[in-house]
Amino acid sequence: xxxxxxxxxxxxxxxxxxxxxxxxxxxxxxxxxxxxxxxxxxxxxxxxxxxxxxxxxxxxxxxxxxxxxxxxxxxxxxxxxxxxxxxxxxxxxxxxxxxxxxxxxxxxxxxxxxxxxxxxxxxxxxxxxxxxxxxxxxxxxxxxxxxxxxxxxxxxxxxxxxxxxxxxxxxxxxxxxxxxxxxxxxxxxxxxxxxxxxxxxxxxxxxxxxxxxxxxxxxxxxxxxxxxxxxxxxxxxxxxxxxxxxxxxxxxxxxxxxxxxxxxxxxxxxxxxxxxxxxxxxxxxxxxxxxxxxxxxxxxxxxxxxxxxxxxxxxxxxxxxxxxxxxxxxxxxxxxxxxxxxxxxxxxxxxxxxxxxxxxxxxxxxxxxxxxxxxxxxxxxxxxxxxxxxxxxxxxxxxxxxxxxxxxxxxxxxxxxxxxxxxxxxxxxxxxxxxxxxxxxxxxxxxxxxxxxxxxxxxxxxxxxxxxxxxxxxxxxxxxxxxxxxxxxxxxxxxxxxxxxxxxxxxx
Amino acid sequence: xxxxxxxxxxxxxxxxxxxxxxxxxxxxxxxxxxxxxxxxxxxxxxxxxxxxxxxxxxxxxxxxxxxxxxxxxxxxxxxxxxxxxxxxxxxxxxxxxxxxxxxxxxxxxxxxxxxxxxxxxx
Numbered sequence: 001x002x003x004x005x006x007x008x009x010x011x012x013x014x015x016x017x018x019x020x021x022x023x024x025x026x027x028x029x030x031x032x033x034x035x036x037x038x039x040x041x042x043x044x045x046x047x048x049x050x051x052x053x054x055x056x057x058x059x060x061x062x063x064x065x066x067x068x069x070x071x072x073x074x075x076x077x078x079x080x081x082x083x084x085x086x087x088x089x090x091x092x093x094x095x096x097x098x099x100x101x102x103x104x105x106x107x108x109x110x111x112x113x114x115x116x117x118x119x120x121x122x123x124x125x126x127x128x129x130x131x132x133x134x135x136x137x138x139x140x141x142x143x144x145x146x147x148x149x150x151x152x153x154x155x156x157x158x159x160x161x162x163x164x165x166x167x168x169x170x171x172x173x174x175x176x177x178x179x180x181x182x183x184x185x186x187x188x189x190x191x192x193x194x195x196x197x198x199x200x201x202x203x204x205x206x207x208x209x210x211x212x213x214x215x216x217x218x219x220x221x222x223x224x225x226x227x228x229x230x231x232x233x234x235x236x237x238x239x240x241x242x243x244x245x246x247x248x249x250x251x252x253x254x255x256x257x258x259x260x261x262x263x264x265x266x267x268x269x270x271x272x273x274x275x276x277x278x279x280x281x282x283x284x285x286x287x288x289x290x291x292x293x294x295x296x297x298x299x300x301x302x303x304x305x306x307x308x309x310x311x312x313x314x315x316x317x318x319x320x321x322x323x324x325x326x327x328x329x330x331x332x333x334x335x336x337x338x339x340x341x342x343x344x345x346x347x348x349x350x351x352x353x354x355x356x357x358x359x360x361x362x363x364x365x366x367x368x369x370x371x372x373x374x375x376x377x378x379x380x381x382x383x384x385x386x387x388x389x390x391x392x393x394x395x396x397x398x399x400x401x402x403x404x405x406x407x408x409x410x411x412x413x414x415x416x417x418x419x420x421x422x423x424x425x426x427x428x429x430x431x432x433x434x435x436x437x438x439x440x441x442x443x444x445x446x447x448x449x450x451x452x453x454x455x456x457x458x459x460x461x462x463x464x465x466x467x468x469x470x471x472x473x474x475x476x477x478x479x480x481x482x483x484x485x486x487x488x489x490x491x492x493x494x495x496x497x498x499x500x501x502x503x504x505x506x507x508x
Numbered sequence: 509x510x511x512x513x514x515x516x517x518x519x520x521x522x523x524x525x526x527x528x529x530x531x532x533x534x535x536x537x538x539x540x541x542x543x544x545x546x547x548x549x550x551x552x553x554x555x556x557x558x559x560x561x562x563x564x565x566x567x568x569x570x571x572x573x574x575x576x577x578x579x580x581x582x583x584x585x586x587x588x589x590x591x592x593x594x595x596x597x598x599x600x601x602x603x604x605x606x607x608x609x610x611x612x613x614x615x616x617x618x619x620x621x622x623x624x625x626x627x628x629x630x
Contacts (some may be wrong), residue, residue, distance in 0.1 A: 297600075300596070300597075301600075302595075304596075304612070304614065305595045305613060311531065312530060316531060319534065384524065388526055470530060471527070471530070478526055479548055481552070
């Protein structure tokens with residue numbers, strides 16, 4: 001301000017003007033609002049403006065209060081306001097007040113016959129940019145140039161500030177939309193500045209609760225603290241980006257996963273001064289990863305188990321095949337039966353299957369041909385029981401097609417089941433999970449299933465037990481903790497299964 | 509061919525998958541081993557341990573979705589050796605019995621007979 005008041009000294013022609021863009025090329029258009037009631041004085045002003053290099057002045061002159069208000073109200077746009085101090089129906093200070101209110105960015109310079117020091121000080125206090133007395137009109141050039149340059153700088157700065165504020169707002173919006181917390185650590189003080197999202201990621205409502213690194217560490221799961229510290233140290237010393245995950249226990253006791261990414265900050269000597277970055281609550285992702293891992297382990301278990309079953313089928317098929325030539329067909333047909341069971345169970349999301357579905361898997365074609373009758377109440381089977389029963393039906397049906405009822409034109413099979421009370425051996429009682437209330441009296445409800453072939457060629461009992469017989473008599477009996485009778489009656493093969501009801505075999 | 513190391517041996521088979529149990533029985537019967545079981549559930553296995561009459565056990569780590577920790581504990585308490593059979597990795601074993609021998613599924617008959625010969629009580 002003192003410098004502005006010392007207006008008797010002209011500015012050196014260089015300094016700020018050297019950077020004046022007008023020096024580089026075409027003249028800068030400059031719209032001037034001139035409040036001046038005297039035509040001669042107005043011409044004098046125009047004269048002096050013309051002498052300023054690099055600018056193309058377009059002057060709009062107004063003489064009255066109303067015209068000034070209209071011009072300012074219309075907004076121009078003006079780059080400069082020049083105003084007389086004393087006007088017939090108006091005064092300069094009022095004009096200044098109006099201009100500051102409506103066009104605060106536009107420089108306002110008094111050009112006056114006489115002003116007096118008191119008025120000058122008052123004018124500058126009220127926001128005038130400068131003043132020129134008409135007796136020394138040659139100063140107008142210097143004052144106008146300086147005012148324009150300063151206004152341009154001021155406007156540029158204001159634009160930059162506005163852009164910065166907008167950019168910050170956008171960044172904040174993006175961080176909030178992405179649920180990204182931001183943080184900054186000062187190494188010399190261990191002070192930590194975190195955003196509210198960063199605090200929320202740790203289950204805290206107030207960022208001040210983690211105002212230091214040590215207080216943050218208290219929030220880190222004890223098992224991850226050492227790793228957390230080591231990673232931070234490494235990021236500071238190596239300069240490599242920080243990228244880590246750690247667990248945190250919220251004040252409500254719940255466990256959450258946090259991912260942190262950041263980078264060290266260095267001073268001009270290359271000395272690390274801090275660390276800054278973002279944090280993200282990745283608990284949902286971690287839970288999904290854990291589920292995926294469990295699924296993979298379960299898949300691995302199932303595949304291994306299935307391979308072991310295939311191996312077992314191969315070995316036992318080989319042992320019981322009448323000749324090596326018989327092996328491939330018998331083996332492949334059993335593999336296909338196993339695959340069919342897996343298909344059905346996959347369709348049922350491995351939640352088990354119903355007994356009629358399992359029966360249909362093997363017998364459906366024969367049912368359609370009128371050769372097989374399947375009847376029984378709805379019964380639910382767990383996956384293991386479903387696979388075993390399916391393999392048993394497959395063996396029975398294969399045998400029937402080769403040697404039994406389905407090998408003769410008029411042969412037929414009746415597959416029926418019912419839920420009926422049966423007395424069961426005491427030894428087996430404790431092993432089964434039959435919860436029917438009859439257990440104490442030595443009887444329980446059981447699934448009683450009968451396979452009866454008729455109309456086929458006379459049955460000759462096999463001289464040695466094959467794979468199917470063994471699977472049904474030994475495997476199935478053990479698996480289902482039930483009683484199995486497989487009889488090669490000459491009238492037709494009969495099979496009777498008595499399986500105590502349990503969580504694995506239950507009525508619907 | 510009978511392995512001398514398996515003579516007069518009785519093995520309890522704890523396995524819920526009948527096909528695999530049958531295959532184990534075949535392999536062991538071929539070697540002159542006497543088989544008990546198969547026990548397909550934890551409760552059945554515990555009953556059969558109670559009844560006794562075997563020298564060593566083959567123990568599937570998961571029976572119908574149930575872990576066999578209780579079975580392993582009971583065998584260990586009774587001083588009866590046992591060998592895990594599993595489709596899982598070693599991490600699926602009961603915590604207290606990680607040091608026990610393990611045979612991964614699917615296995616060769618030789619893996620079973622050799623392990624039984626090595627770990628049977630003297």
